Amino acid sequence: MSQILYQLDESTLDFPPIDCALTEPNGLLALGGDLSSARLLRAYSQGIFPWFSEDDPLMWWSPDPRAIIDIEQLRINRTLAKSIRKVPYTITLNQDFIQVIQLCADAPFRTDETWILDDMQAAYINLHQQGHAHSIEIWHTDEHNHKELVGGLYGVAINGFFSGESMFYKQSNASKFALIALGQLLKSNNINFIDCQLLNPFLEDMGAKEISRNDFIQRQQRAITKIMPDYFWQSRTLTLT
Template identity: 50%
Template sequence: MLTLTKLDKQLIFPPADIALIEPNGLLAFGGDLSPERLLLAYSSGIFPWFSQDEPIMWWSPDPRGILPLEHFKCSKSLKKFARNCDYKITINNAFEQVIDICASIPRNDSGTWITADMINAYKNLHQLGHAHSVEVWNENILVGGLYGIIVGKVFCGESMFHKATNASKLAMLALVELLKSQKAEFIDCQMQNPHLATLGCIEIPRSKFLTQLAEQSQQTFEHGVWQPQTLNLKQWL
């Protein structure tokens, strides 16, 4: 019978392949949200997910949801919208705003899992250069965005939001095109859901994901890719 591992102060995780079948992927609990532990977790195919007043819980589900960049589904209407709209798309210009908004938007399926501790931990990772955001602006108003963690050339997506039609899809389109320009291969979506499936997210066995993650974690992006900047999305369309 598989048992759930309780983490202590040691920076170590059990192998992802011993995670529980039910609930799918629950691997361990406890520990902390230090940058060192979070980076070790993501590089091992593990991520934290828990609600307020719960212990920190660590997951590695099987199957795993990923978005192969070549599979991204950009509809004709979205491409036309991207070409014609006046929205500005930036990188790392408003990381704190993005994660704060993602935490405040009601979620039907996941509640308020972006807790205050999680927010502080990922803001810390951002300051250290490991967490990044894509923002969509209507003039000076932030209307959409997403954020995630980088492991080598893998973007581990955490959350996204929109306050205007197509805003989060524009953020995803910009991220996909940026990653493709850097010869990355996929985005880690953690778990597939109906919305992500419409964008091209698929499920693969955890073992295959871990192999691909290990390969891509040895790669690096070009210098300056994640510097705060405005993206010219139209150059890729």
């Protein structure tokens, strides 16, 4: 059966139904539109996210299967558990979103071209300023009391639904600390999963798994109805437990 790739209408924020997404490439749903905050929020509320490279058109995705982490199944090995008990870093929430997204775009370990282009950075910074995108920062302070951002992650939250976008690390385990901190933060308000969008070896090692798009949407829609307290995303220092 032939499949149709939709071109978004500039005059509306509407997306096609997610079951119209292509099977190859997996999850490609539509082209075009823009990265306005209104369109991004409409997309995330339906389990859709943008992902494209520099020479590509703006592309929107809803893959099947979908990668998630059940927070109760977040995998912490013995070595990492020892590091957590020593807590070699300071962990913060929403204290330097801009530097986090810039470092995610230019992560030291990245070998391919970044998809976090300048337009994407600007769009998510706008979302952050409106209270919809959030960052976890991992800081290291050296013997000279110099503080450096050595790891972190960012993503989009709509009520109780959190969709992780990217992470980076400069020092051992720093991105793992960020993910654990996010998991504990969400769990503190009875949120039980993190949307990881697409599975990769790092996420799989941390306990991520794939579920069907239908199962994901059911869980996502339940999470999105959970209203978070006003203080929940306020900038502060986080403590791992």
